[in-house]
Amino acid sequence: MWLLISTILISLIYIKAGFNKINNFTSNVKGLKEMFPVKTLPNKFYELAIILVIIIEIVAPLILILSNFVPVLLSVTRAAIYSLIIFTILATLLYHSKEGLMKLIFDKNLAIIGGLMAMSTLY
Numbered sequence: 071m072w073l074l075i076s077t078i079l080i081s082l083i084y085i086k087a088g089f090n091k092i093n094n095f096t097s098n099v100k101g102l103k104e105m106f107p108v109k110t111l112p113n114k115f116y117e118l119a120i121i122l123v124i125i126i127e128i129v130a131p132l133i134l135i136l137s138n139f140v141p142v143l144l145s146v147t148r149a150a151i152y153s154l155i156i157f158t159i160l161a162t163l164l165y166h167s168k169e170g171l172m173k174l175i176f177d178k179n180l181a182i183i184g185g186l187m188a189m190s191t192l193y
Contacts (some may be wrong), residue, residue: 073192074138078184081131088127105164130154147156147193
């Protein structure tokens with residue numbers, strides 16, 4: 071029961087962020103383009119990157135939640151967790167390594183990464 075509750079709580083962060091990216095797609099593409107270290111890539115690269123992030127942020131958490139009810143999903147659950155860990159590390163380094171509020175978000179993301187790592191040992 072505690073695993074299901076913790077899975078839902080962590081998943082909500084990612085699902086909400088994924089739908090927020092859908093609703094603000096253009097500004098997210100622009101934001102990634104500004105933050106990305108390589109500035110000479112075509113706009114399609116940034117659009118595809120945001121689409122991939124949206125897929126990860128929505129599909130991976132749903133796999134985590136559903137794997138508690140559908141045993142056949144257990145085979146892909148660890149991959150879903152690792153995709154969230156890798157995404158969170160990259161997003162943290164790219165967007166949240168500054169001072170002030172960004173430092174707080176950086177620390178929160180470290181805690182989420184730790185929670186996902188612990189969760190990966192249970193699947």
